Amino acid sequence: MSQTIIIGGGINGLLLGALLSHEGETVTLFEKNRFVGGRAFLYEKDGFVLDYGVHMTRLGPKSPVAKIMRQLGINIEFRRLGNSYLIDYDGQKVLFPTSPAGVFKTRLFTLKEKLKVLGLLVKIKKGRFNKLMDMSLKDWMEINNITGGIRRYFELVSASLMVCPFIEKTSAGETFRNIQKILKTGHSAEYPAHGWRQIHKTLTNEIEKSGKIRLRSKVEKVLIKDGKAVGVMVEGKEYFADRIVINIPVQEIFGILDEKMFDSKYISLCKNIVPTSAVFIDLALKDKISDINGMLYTYDPKAYGMITSNVTEGIAPQGMQLLTMFYPISLEDMTDLEKRKMRRNELWKAIKDFFPDIESHIYWKRETSLQMIDGVQVNIDQTEDKRPKSSVPGIENLYLVGDSIAAPGVGGEIGNESVLITYREMTGSSF
Numbered sequence: 001m002s003q004t005i006i007i008g009g010g011i012n013g014l015l016l017g018a019l020l021s022h023e024g025e026t027v028t029l030f031e032k033n034r035f036v037g038g039r040a041f042l043y044e045k046d047g048f049v050l051d052y053g054v055h056m057t058r059l060g061p062k063s064p065v066a067k068i069m070r071q072l073g074i075n076i077e078f079r080r081l082g083n084s085y086l087i088d089y090d091g092q093k094v095l096f097p098t099s100p101a102g103v104f105k106t107r108l109f110t111l112k113e114k115l116k117v118l119g120l121l122v123k124i125k126k127g128r129f130n131k132l133m134d135m136s137l138k139d140w141m142e143i144n145n146i147t148g149g150i151r152r153y154f155e156l157v158s159a160s161l162m163v164c165p166f167i168e169k170t171s172a173g174e175t176f177r178n179i180q181k182i183l184k185t186g187h188s189a190e191y192p193a194h195g196w197r198q199i200h201k202t203l204t205n206e207i208e209k210s211g212k213i214r215l216r217s218k219v220e221k222v223l224i225k226d227g228k229a230v231g232v233m234v235e236g237k238e239y240f241a242d243r244i245v246i247n248i249p250v251q252e253i254f255g256i257l258d259e260k261m262f263d264s265k266y267i268s269l270c271k272n273i274v275p276t277s278a279v280f281i282d283l284a285l286k287d288k289i290s291d292i293n294g295m296l297y298t299y300d301p302k303a304y305g306m307i308t309s310n311v312t313e314g315i316a317p318q319g320m321q322l323l324t325m326f327y328p329i330s331l332e333d334m335t336d337l338e339k340r341k342m343r344r345n346e347l348w349k350a351i352k353d354f355f356p357d358i359e360s361h362i363y364w365k366r367e368t369s370l371q372m373i374d375g376v377q378v379n380i381d382q383t384e385d386k387r388p389k390s391s392v393p394g395i396e397n398l399y400l401v402g403d404s405i406a407a408p409g410v411g412g413e414i415g416n417e418s419v420l421i422t423y424r425e426m427t428g429s430s431f
């Protein structure tokens with residue numbers, strides 16, 4: 001039976017560890033924190049269960065995470081979202097379309113625009129986008145004379161689906177590839193019934209059946225002998241295994257890998273991957289403010305969120321609600337204190353655009369800003385084919401898994417897809 005060491009207990013380390021464990025392999029997972037989950041960790045207070053931001057699963061039951069859970073014998077139930085709304089550039093609240101019927105109903109588009117959007121969606125559903133991977137969404141819109149409501153719609157799709165409000169950077173090809181999956185599967189962003197707690201528990205139990213999760217165990221170094229990864233060093237002690245998997249963002253892997261063993265181009269590629277950044281605000285509300293169970297968008301700023309407790313039970317106490325609003329911003333703004341404050345104030349404006357008297361409903365709040373939301377911003381310089389692969393060049397038995405490597409999709413989906421890719425490479429399985 002093979003022994004595998006996984007470095008990092010983020011959701012993708014857990015998913016891979018559980019898959020291997022389920023196949024009868026022995027997994028030892030080292031996590032530097034005193035809890036697992038990484039950027040998908042859960043925070044519980046006063047009966048509220050908060051994700052870090054809201055963790056939606058794109059494609060719901062057709063997502064890679066659902067596929068992995070099914071392999072483990074668990075069918076996750078997903079909740080579809082209800083109607084979504086947008087506070088448009090002129091302050092008007094309109095339906096934000098998430099289906100062809102929504103395109104007809106919304107006041108976001110004129111009649112002529114509605115017909116054009118439907119035509120575009122048909123083309124996207126059938127299309128191939130290889131030639132558009134290096135073209136920005138902005139250039140594509142200019143070439144195709146996309147204006148008015150349709151342009152605002154694509155700007156918001158860029159901000160939310162692609163977590164990149166910078167249309168001059170977002171890859172048009174990657175955007176359409178992601179929209180195509182939604183159109184083909186009939187599933188958009190959905191939320192696991194009862195939240196993520198049960199999924200985390202299932203994964204840790206599966207690993208611990210025959211292996212170990214070692215918390216507060218920071219890996220200092222990957223041990224490499226004769227071009228093969230053979231183990232890790234943790235607090236001065238060596239641990240050995242047949243295979244080593246690194247589940248930390250690629251930007252950070254040279255904290256535990258010796259740079260001397262790698263090509264400078266590879267080092268620079270990994271270190272310079274640009275992540276997505278955001279400010280976000282969670283509000284635990286002492287009473288009910290709204291029944292909306294879809295997304296809430298604002299055009300200015302390009303922020304979005306939802307009342308998660310309207311989508312599933314089990315994450316807020318009876319009679320109370322949980323609202324999270326999220327605002328993707330640039331890494332440059334994130335690292336500048338004044339700009340970050342400005343962005344946070346803009347996000348408060350977005351919340352108040354929807355709920356002017358929100359202050360009087362707040363039980364407690366959590367305001368957060370993070371340099372890394374998703375490991376990679378899917379922009380024209382960082383499309384799937386341009387990112388580091390699952391296997392590490394020149395070193396045998398060493399693999400990467402996570403949301404900044406070469407795998408299809410966007411955001412968390414990249415990380416979950418990378419689990420499938422790495423698992424297949426490690427085991428030769430066709431699943």
Ligand SMILES: Cc1cc2nc3c(=O)[nH]c(=O)nc-3n(C[C@H](O)[C@H](O)[C@H](O)COP(=O)(O)OP(=O)(O)OC[C@H]3O[C@@H](n4cnc5c(N)ncnc54)[C@H](O)[C@@H]3O)c2cc1C
Binds near residue numbers: 012033057218403
């Ligand atoms: C606010 C927010 C909102 C998000 N919303 C969504 C969403 O709606 N949908 C979606 O799909 N995705 C979303 N994401 C992205 C998603 O959370 C990430 O893609 C995912 O959590 C990444 O998981 P990972 O396992 O690849 O990496 P990480 O979560 O970064 O895990 C890496 C782990 O390695 C540990 N570690 C690091 N160094 C060491 C070391 N030397 N030794 C031992 N352990 C180490 C870390 O502590 C961490 O636990 C969101 C992220 C955030 C932050």
